[in-house]
Amino acid sequence: MPSPDPPANVRLRHRLADALAQYVADEDLTQTEAAARLGVTQPRVSDLVRGKVERFSIDALVAMLERVERPVSLGLGPDAGEGALLSGVLDAVSPFVALxxxxxxxxxxxxxxxxASDVTPEDVNGRPFWEGYWYGHDPDLQAVVRDACERAARGxxxxxSAVVRTSETGRLPIDVTVQPVWDGAGRVTRLVASAVDVSRRAATEAAWHETETQYRTLFExxxxxxxxxxxxxxxxxxxxYRFLxxxxxxxxxxxxxxxxxxxxCELIPGLERYWVETYARVAExxxxxxFQQGSAALGRExxxxxxxxxxxxxxxVALLFTDVTEQRRAEAALRDANETLEEQVEARTYEVRHLARALTIAEQEVRRRIAYVLHDDLQQVLHGAQIEAHVADAERVGAVLDRALRLTRSLSHELSPPVLREEEVAVLLDALAEQHRQRHGLDVAVEAAGVAVPEEHLRILLYQIVGELLSNVARHAETGRATVRAExxxxxxxxxxVDQGVGFEPPAPAALRGGSGLGLPTVWERVTLVGGQLDVDSTPGRGTRVTLELPSGGGWAERERPGL
Structure with missing residues (x-):
């Protein structure tokens, strides 16, 4: 069991409690009002007015008197009883106290x-308070303490607040109050200096300050x-909502x-209602x-x-956010680019497949041509030579064999014309003109002086395409003349x-892309695959002009297929 309070402490408690009770009576306070003023609960006020002083510490009673600014007068006198009371009171209170x-x-x-410190009564009693061991290390602090004593002496x-010395190496943060003590005549007869150890509070404040500093650094x-x-x-x-x-x-x-x-709403006129509703829901x-959301009012996402x-x-509500407008635009552009690329790949795949089909047909057509020459021409000639040999007509056999040789030379020439080795376009076009004159009776004028195509694959392509176009003129234009120009x-x-024949309604671009056979659709496919252009200009009754452009002479790379 705890030991009973010393008599001096009990007497002091009663005196302090009586002072508080007198204050409540003087102010004519209800217990509820008294509790609010004293900073305690109503049951504690009830204990106070009923004299249950054992439920209060001296510190608590003094704190309540300080809260209502009721001065504490100890009524110190010269008799030993009062001195004993004083010593008992000072030792009973927990803060550091000096009289x-x-x-x-x-x-x-x-x-x-x-x-709490390395001093004895003999070290401090009888000395000025500001010259005490606790303040001797700091002249500026001594001046603060002396000023506080002088003010208290004036009532x-x-x-x-100070950091005092407790030993040669020890320091202690404290909060100090210096209060005057009056006698019955209202004169200041004593000063009471009380101090509270705030080291824990200082540590807490330092930790809080460090946390605040870290937060602010992160925040910034x-x-x-x-x-x-x-x-x-x-x-x-x-x-x-207001920004704090x-x-x-x-x-x-x-x-x-x-x-x-x-x-x-002040900063962003026309702000969407969505933002207010969302943040209100979080707050409530x-x-x-x-979430991710765009704002038309700000023009951002x-x-x-x-x-x-x-x-x-x-x-x-706290917000952590990022402007992702440019990111979303980049993503949208990438999606569009992917979609475009997929469309281009699909279109190119179709073109390649269509061209492969056309090339297969072309190959078969060449095979048919070779078979025709071998069967209908060369075989017939050789069979005739065989018959003539049986009748022993050497002159007629020689003539038949000469014809056979001409047919084989013609076939060889058609399969790999020697003119394809020449870079001058005029040589290639003259050969085509002569070929169509002999084969179809078509008179072809060539205008291509000084134009050269150094790329062999383009010369082959030109030979085949111009040959196909001239064959179209011979078969369909109903004219005996045509002109081929190059620049x-x-x-x-x-x-x-160009021809001045019957003309026709030129096909739409879609018809060229999806057409079949060996005519204009095949020409268009082969031209666009090497980055070229093909234009067909024709009107019924007014002839036809087919214009072909190919990249040549400066290096070339396949590019996006242009329209017609």
Whole structure:
């Protein structure tokens, strides 16, 4: 069981409790009003007025008197009884306490002071308070302590904070109050200096300051926008929000300058209702939200994390967000590019497949031509030579064999014309003109002086395509004349095959792309695959002009197929 209070402590408790009870009576306070003023609960006031002083510590009673600014007079006198009471009181209280003369001389120091520092009563009693061991290491602090004593001697309350010396290496942060003590005549007869150890509070404040510093460093340095906002309500409905904090990145992500203290609707006219409703829901329910949303009013799109901060009734929300407008645009552009690429690949795949089909047909046509020559011409000639040999007509056999040789030479010439080795276009076109004159009776005029095509694969292509176009003239134009022109234009070579025949309705581009057979669709496919262009200009009754352009002379790369 705890030991009973010393008699001096009991007497002091009663005197302090009586002073508080007298205050309540003087002010004519109800217990509820007294509790509010004294900073305690109503049952504690009831204990006080009923004299249950054992339920209060001396510190608590003194604190209540200080709260209502009721001066404490100990009524110190010269008799030993009062001195014993004083010593008992000083040693009973937990803070550090010193009793001083009005001039600041130390009269008495309680036991807590000696327990906390390397001093004895002989080291301090009779010395000015500011010259005590605790302050001797800091002249500036001594001046503060002396000023506090002088103010208390004039009847004022003085307070200061200090870091005092407790040993050669020890230091202790304290809060000090110096209070005057009056006698019955209202004169200041003593000073009471009391100090409280605030080392724990100082450590807590230091930790808080460090945390605050770390938070502020993070707040200032993160790349994401961060802000704290407070919801604004009217008639129970969220209508706006005010920015309470915003980091430097906030402006970069939103374009808003100095938002703190302003509302969203003030800064962003036409702000969508979505934002207010979303943040109000977070503030009211406490459920965080993570979303991406665009704002037409700001012309931006954001990735946002929203979460409630502080108590629910504060209606505050913190936002961590990033402007993703450019990212979304890049993603959209990439999607469009992929879609375009897929379309181009699909179109090219179709073209290659269509050309493969056309080339297969062309190959078969060449095979038929060779078979025709071998069967209908060469075999018949050789069979005739065999018959003539039986009748022993050597002259006629020789003539037949000469014809056979001419047929084989013609076939060889058609399969691999020697003129393809010549870079001069005029040589190639003259050979085609002569071929069609002999085969179809078509008179072809060639205008191609000074034009050369150094690329062999283009010469082969030109030979085949111009030959096909001239064959079309011979078969369909119902005319005996045609003109072939060639010229070089800006790194490209241009050819025109012109006739004044019956003409026709030229096919639409879609018909060329999806056409079949060995006519214009095949020509168009082969030209566009090497980056060229084909244009067909014809009117019924007014002839036809087919223009062909191919890249030549400066290096070439297949490019996107142009339209007709």
């Amino acid at each position: 001083l003369d009005p001039d600041g001389t130390i009269l008495e120091v309680n036991r807590s002071v000696f327990e 004022e309350s003085a307070a200061y 340095s993160i790349d994401q926008g961060f802000c704290v906002l407070e919801m604004i309500y009217r008639s129970g409905r969220a209508v706006d 904090e915003a980091n430097p990145a906030f402006q970069r992500h939103t374009g808003l300058v100095d938002p703190v203290g302003h509302t969203a 329910t406490g459920e965080p939200a993570r 954001f990735s946002v994390e929203a979460f409630r901060v502080g108590p629910a009734e504060a209606r505050r 070089r234009v800006d790194g490209r070579v241009r050819f025109e095959v």
